[in-house]
Amino acid sequence: MKYIDEFQDPALARRLLDDIAGTVTRPWSVMEVCGGQTHSIIRHGIDQLLPGNIELIHGPGCPVCVTPLEVIDKALEIASRPGVVFCSFGDMLRVPGSGRDLFRVKSDGGDVRVVYSPLDALRIAQRTPDRQVVFFGVGFETTAPAIAMAAHQAKRLEVRNFSLLVSHVRVPPAIEAIMRSPDCRVQAFLAAGHVCSVMGTLEYPALADTHKVPIVVTGFEPLDILEGIRRAVRQLERGEHRVENAYPRAVRPQGNPVALSVLREVFTTTDRAWRGIGTIPGSGWRLTDAYRDYDAEHRFEVADVATAEPAVCRSGEVLQGLVKPHECAAFGTACTPRTPLGATMVSSEGACAAYYLYRRLATPRTEETASVD
Numbered sequence: 001m002k003y004i005d006e007f008q009d010p011a012l013a014r015r016l017l018d019d020i021a022g023t024v025t026r027p028w029s030v031m032e033v034c035g036g037q038t039h040s041i042i043r044h045g046i047d048q049l050l051p052g053n054i055e056l057i058h059g060p061g062c063p064v065c066v067t068p069l070e071v072i073d074k075a076l077e078i079a080s081r082p083g084v085v086f087c088s089f090g091d092m093l094r095v096p097g098s099g100r101d102l103f104r105v106k107s108d109g110g111d112v113r114v115v116y117s118p119l120d121a122l123r124i125a126q127r128t129p130d131r132q133v134v135f136f137g138v139g140f141e142t143t144a145p146a147i148a149m150a151a152h153q154a155k156r157l158e159v160r161n162f163s164l165l166v167s168h169v170r171v172p173p174a175i176e177a178i179m180r181s182p183d184c185r186v187q188a189f190l191a192a193g194h195v196c197s198v199m200g201t202l203e204y205p206a207l208a209d210t211h212k213v214p215i216v217v218t219g220f221e222p223l224d225i226l227e228g229i230r231r232a233v234r235q236l237e238r239g240e241h242r243v244e245n246a247y248p249r250a251v252r253p254q255g256n257p258v259a260l261s262v263l264r265e266v267f268t269t270t271d272r273a274w275r276g277i278g279t280i281p282g283s284g285w286r287l288t289d290a291y292r293d294y295d296a297e298h299r300f301e302v303a304d305v306a307t308a309e310p311a312v313c314r315s316g317e318v319l320q321g322l323v324k325p326h327e328c329a330a331f332g333t334a335c336t337p338r339t340p341l342g343a344t345m346v347s348s349e350g351a352c353a354a355y356y357l358y359r360r361l362a363t364p365r366t367e368e369t370a371s372v373d
């Protein structure tokens, strides 16, 4: 299969691993930002194949995981109201709020629907003008353009029974927050390639410069990730801190101008709370004042819902790379994908779910298991 098999070639992987092993001379910690990269790393055992002195830290790049509990609770409240059709991507339905999830709302009679695009939700609104149709807009810069386009179209077509519950987050402010944390152990970043395919790379040089940290834009297949690690380690060993694009087949420095145009029209940056981490200044998007009428929080007056995370859950530390999932006492016992206590277990991109799915039930790394010979 073109463009997949080529990036999973074992012989090329071997060469990249040998190159990394021949370059590294001391311990380094590299954070992969994206949950999709985390799953690829764990699924293919990349962390176990690397030399023992390279640690991969799993970052906060899973959109479901970082959506705060209070936003889930707002979604549950809106979805429970009579006359509402609540539309969402499928991965949000199993995310528990304070007491239940959207599946439970649906089984209790709520009209909760899985859609594959926010434009599908807009079409539902056009077909059912007597109902209020709400789309749950969650995610990073990758999903935001489609959601912005739905808002743009709703306004252009004057569809007044459509609104968006928006909880979008942005990667660069999260990198900034991670680097400013007193507990930060990250020495280099693998930036998320799909985010950069939309946004470009122009926000990253200032971060690399300020924090003296290499940032390598990286894809998702095993060879992409190994190449990202190879470049990051090479920079670290040389004492460099530049932005490199190791995903040029998808990423241009200026990003996608069409997507950026609609994003700028519909969204403006705002402070955003990240689950388990707290509020990061400028890390989110909200609808601009011109689109306020399409803001579900405003329309349904749910802006003041406040909730608390389960005390046992350490997903905040997992999301910051401070602990590995299996270091949580609830991992694999009280907390499993069937009984998730935190979003990092419920989401298909969450680090806890990846560790459970690929049976990383205890600390797997030793010098012996890390050997590539």
Ligand code: SF4
Pocket (backbone or CB within 6 Å): 312, 313, 314, 315, 316, 318, 325, 328, 329, 330, 331, 332, 335, 336, 340, 341, 342, 343, 344, 345, 346, 352
């Ligand atoms: S294993 Fe479960 S309880 Fe522990 S940090 Fe992960 S999601 Fe939270």
